[in-house]
Amino acid sequence: MRLAPQDNVAVALRPLAAGEVVTLGGTQLRVARAIAVGHKLAAQPIAAGEKIIKYNCPIGSASAPIAPGDYVHTHNVASDYLATYTLPE
Amino acid sequence: MTNTLQGYPRTDGRKGIRNVLVVAYLVECAHHVAREIAQPFRDRGVHLIGFPGCYPNAYALAMLEKLCTHPNVGGALLVSLGCEGFNKRQLAQTVAGSGRPVLALGIQDTGGTRKTIAAGRDWVAATLPLLAAQAPVPMGIDELTVGTICGGSDATSGLTANPAMGVAFDLLIKDGAKAIFEETGELIGMEHLMAARAATPELGAALKASVAKAARYYATLGYASFAPGNADGGLTTIEEKSLGAYAKSGQSVIDGIIKPGIEPPREGLYLLDVVPDGEVRFGFPNINDNAEIAELIACGSHVILFSTGRGSVVGSAIAPVIKVCANPGTWLRMEDDMDVDAGRILEGRATLPEVGREIFELVRRVGSGATTKSEALGHQEFILTYKSFEPLGPACLPV
Numbered sequence: 001m002r003l004a005p006q007d008n009v010a011v012a013l014r015p016l017a018a019g020e021v022v023t024l025g026g027t028q029l030r031v032a033r034a035i036a037v038g039h040k041l042a043a044q045p046i047a048a049g050e051k052i053i054k055y056n057c058p059i060g061s062a063s064a065p066i067a068p069g070d071y072v073h074t075h076n077v078a079s080d081y082l083a084t085y086t087l088p089e
Numbered sequence: 090m091t092n093t094l095q096g097y098p099r100t101d102g103r104k105g106i107r108n109v110l111v112v113a114y115l116v117e118c119a120h121h122v123a124r125e126i127a128q129p130f131r132d133r134g135v136h137l138i139g140f141p142g143c144y145p146n147a148y149a150l151a152m153l154e155k156l157c158t159h160p161n162v163g164g165a166l167l168v169s170l171g172c173e174g175f176n177k178r179q180l181a182q183t184v185a186g187s188g189r190p191v192l193a194l195g196i197q198d199t200g201g202t203r204k205t206i207a208a209g210r211d212w213v214a215a216t217l218p219l220l221a222a223q224a225p226v227p228m229g230i231d232e233l234t235v236g237t238i239c240g241g242s243d244a245t246s247g248l249t250a251n252p253a254m255g256v257a258f259d260l261l262i263k264d265g266a267k268a269i270f271e272e273t274g275e276l277i278g279m280e281h282l283m284a285a286r287a288a289t290p291e292l293g294a295a296l297k298a299s300v301a302k303a304a305r306y307y308a309t310l311g312y313a314s315f316a317p318g319n320a321d322g323g324l325t326t327i328e329e330k331s332l333g334a335y336a337k338s339g340q341s342v343i344d345g346i347i348k349p350g351i352e353p354p355r356e357g358l359y360l361l362d363v364v365p366d367g368e369v370r371f372g373f374p375n376i377n378d379n380a381e382i383a384e385l386i387a388c389g390s391h392v393i394l395f396s397t398g399r400g401s402v403v404g405s406a407i408a409p410v411i412k413v414c415a416n417p418g419t420w421l422r423m424e425d426d427m428d429v430d431a432g433r434i435l436e437g438r439a440t441l442p443e444v445g446r447e448i449f450e451l452v453r454r455v456g457s458g459a460t461t462k463s464e465a466l467g468h469q470e471f472i473l474t475y476k477s478f479e480p481l482g483p484a485c486l487p488v
Contacts (some may be wrong), residue, residue, distance in 0.1 A: 077326060086321075
């Protein structure tokens with residue numbers, strides 16, 4: 001689901017499987033890897049440095065180029081304010 | 090006035106939706122004795138609160154003065170060791186001045202652990218019947234203060250529970266309630282949107298400044314207000330977490346900024362600025378959710394709306410906590426701890442306005458004596474640590 005028309009990411013309302021094809025506003029996206037509920041995937045190509053827009057709001061910047069259908073999370077997005085802390089694997 | 094709630098009238102004109110007796114320790118050295126005094130009465134509305142530090146702190150004193158004279162509180166037992174820096178005389182005078190029964194016990198003066206526990210329990214046993222004899226009177230939504238917080242957030246929080254609580258907030262404000270949202274550290278990235286909703290341009294500037302202060306504070310400390318579980322739940326950055334947290338505030342005009350212990354002067358929507366002023370000291374502004382809950386209560390909140398995606402179980406001393414569960418999977422695992430199933434929105438089984446109305450109606454029931462899940466489970470978490478604040482700026486409160 002895209003929360004606002006300006007968004008370049010969409011939110012999974014159900015778990016998505018790798019390789020699954022989802023339709024978003026008439027565009028077909030191939031899901032690159034499994035995505036859990038509430039997590040994000042790219043709705044369009046996003047260049048490194050470009051703002052990630054969710055709900056018409058910037059939530060950080062791409063730290064790497066992101067292809068449509070790619071999982072969007074801490075591995076390819078950085079905060080514009082304060083770094084995100086996660087536990088080591 | 091819509092006389093839909095049941096309140097205990099207080100001498101300051103406010104009414105409480107509970108009539109609890111607090112036992113407050115005034116230094117960690119008195120914690121065990123205070124806990125032992127309260128323990129036999131824990132199911133009879135006796136709640137343990139306190140402050141662990143031995144050094145004096147104006148914020149902690151003001152917090153305990155506000156909490157011991159909170160409208161939900163009917164009386165207070167203060168337990169000190171005897172040599173600590175906390176100003177127990179001022180706290181006891183404040184409580185006595187409010188017309189509430191109060192006793193200050195010093196462990197050193199009373200003769201140690203055993204004698205102080207016995208004296209404290211005797212006083213609590215004698216005081217509880219006085220509180221039980223107080224009859225509640227009709228109370229309106231316009232006499233109610235409601236605080237909101239989110240904890241254990243995930244990416245569903247901002248889609249379901251937080252905006253649903255925002256709908257409830259709008260309904261409460263329409264009926265004349267005072268509504269408080271909080272945590273400027275979790276509004277980082279939302280400052281421009283928030284400023285646009287301010288009642289005046291000056292307040293808008295103050296809102297932006299409060300978020301900038303939070304960003305500076307957290308940058309100095311090295312971490313954002315962002316836990317590893319937030320990322321596991323699909324939140325990527327503090328801005329994204331903020332976007333969800335911000336939805337709790339609803340759509341109403343923002344009428345002011347308050348700080349811990351300051352009550353909103355009249356109805357409307359207020360931001361509670363929990364980040365200390367001045368140079369960074371004493372550590373993180375909010376070391377956990379209950380630190381903020383205690384501050385919301387010290388600002389007069391009768392009841393707390395708490396949204397959670399990952400699944401928080403906490404309640405609080407003094408004020409009931411209503412748990413709104415954002416994530417359908419969490420609801421399945423932890424329904425015993427949750428009051429509202431907002432994940433239905435994600436599954437298309439309910440709309441945002443429906444769940445918002447449900448939360449509003451639950452606030453009314455809880456304000457009439459219905460117990461929340463966390464109350465029934467005996468949750469009475471409380472924490473208070475060191476902070477320092479400067480007075481509010483001139484643009485912060487409505488004129």
